[in-house]
Amino acid sequence: MADEELLFLPLGGAGEIGMNMNLYGYGRPGDVTWIMVDMGITFGDGTHPGVDVILPDPEYIEAHKDHLAGIVLTHAHEDHLGAVPYLWDRFRVPIYATPFTVSVLQRKLAQDGLLDEVPIVEIPLNGGFELGPFRLDLITMTHSIPEPNSIAITTDLGTVLHTGDWKLDPDPVVGASYDMPALTRLGDKGVLAIVCDSTNVFTKGTSGSEGDIYDNLVKTIAECEGRVVVTCFASNVARLDTISRAAKDCGREVVLAGRSLGRMVDSARENGYLQDAPKFLAEEYFGDIPKDKVLVISTGSQGEPRAALSRIAADDHPRIYLSDGDTVIFSSRQIPGNETSIGRLQNRLVRRGIRVVTDRDRPIHVSGHPARDEMVEMYQAVKPRIAIPVHGEMRHLMEHARLARDCDVQETVVVENGAMVRIAPGPAGVVEQVPNGRLALEGGRVVPLDGSLVRERARALFNGHAVITIVIDKDGDLADDPLLTTTGLLETGEVDYEDGVLDAAEDAIEHLSKKDRRDDDVVSEAVRIAVRRYFRQTFGKNAITTVHLVRI
Ligand SMILES: [Zn+2]
């Protein structure tokens, strides 16, 4: 009989930044017990029109759900837990997380009416627990949200350190510092493999400390005479703390704009964070505060059209307004893919005489992911035999593998979603390619991203849509003029083209034999091909063409 194996299978987040979903398996071939680490989403970048939220397709593990022992969440970022409300139902197994993450997750589940359904097990910081053949020990790290955890996953075949998202921040402002002694102890005991964050592998040096931002923010805010808006990620609780203290020191009261900020502050306070931060005021108070005494913290740093900042910029926010001489400070970075929407937002602001300050002007943002020096420090502490880079695009993963080899790691395995890696017994390598893909959240339901709905919408958007209605009698002769409706093909008043389409449709019917004209399918298809050909030959567009045939 075959011996036990230790497996790693990413279904999301390997070969991309976003929608993390990692599986670890242990057992004999055909009898493997799995655990899932993280269940995240990614945001649409406009490639698929109308699709805002994209999820990993868990098809493989769904087929093995009876062998899934549980889901562990490393931290509360959307790319690590955002898919729980949409995918958990397919597994219905317990979810394990630390208190702040639990609190954020519960608020999310409550919005979807799932709060009482999902069994959540709260694990204390630095806590340990067992799931089937796995022993899991959490190690507190630093990142850009409270309670980021690395997980030491131990089996009879060795220990894997799943780092989650991390950096080495000596002054994280909120929460504990990273637990380097625990990492070193783990390294001294022996680590078989590390599965590690690759986001900033191209950044030299260190990522900088959250604690360094305060002075720069105070300087920036002190220069402002009018109203000030600072935008950042709602989940960056340390940044909320820093901004609010900087505001207070500049004699300004803090107003929160955006519901997600309110929810995040509630989750933070529930867990003992933000205890010393000044009071946050609700949007209603904005109008009562003199303009040189107010600072608004707002969501929408990526130019998201529905977020508070976009509405403020468009002068379309119910309570918060800006005018000539006011300032908007972006305490955030541009996530790749969002440059256009951020540019549009900033143009809209400066056009109205509002000053825009970004991290290009002053160091008012630090990344939550490790730069190269921090990654080297991690490798020196943990001393893994195998490195499997994740949380990066292919170029990040490859560069991370090079860095790992420079740190004397013996084996590196670069894989993308769907590649099942056998970590032990070694040497490590891909043993199987499993089905993987992406799903889209669409109108409250989950559909395949490469399915007919999303594909046809994109086709209709890029090529237009024509609907033609034909009324024929039992012999197949036209009983009335055909009717044409188009979307995105003709400019209003282009009657000649409309006539051209209708002539093409009529011609197609006339060229059919008497026998064929009695067959609805043959008539419809002939008209469809004729109309489609007309649009292709006239405009070079492969219009989606629908024929409605009515026989009287
Ligand atoms: Zn992440």
Ligand SMILES: [Zn+2]
């Ligand atoms: Zn994160």
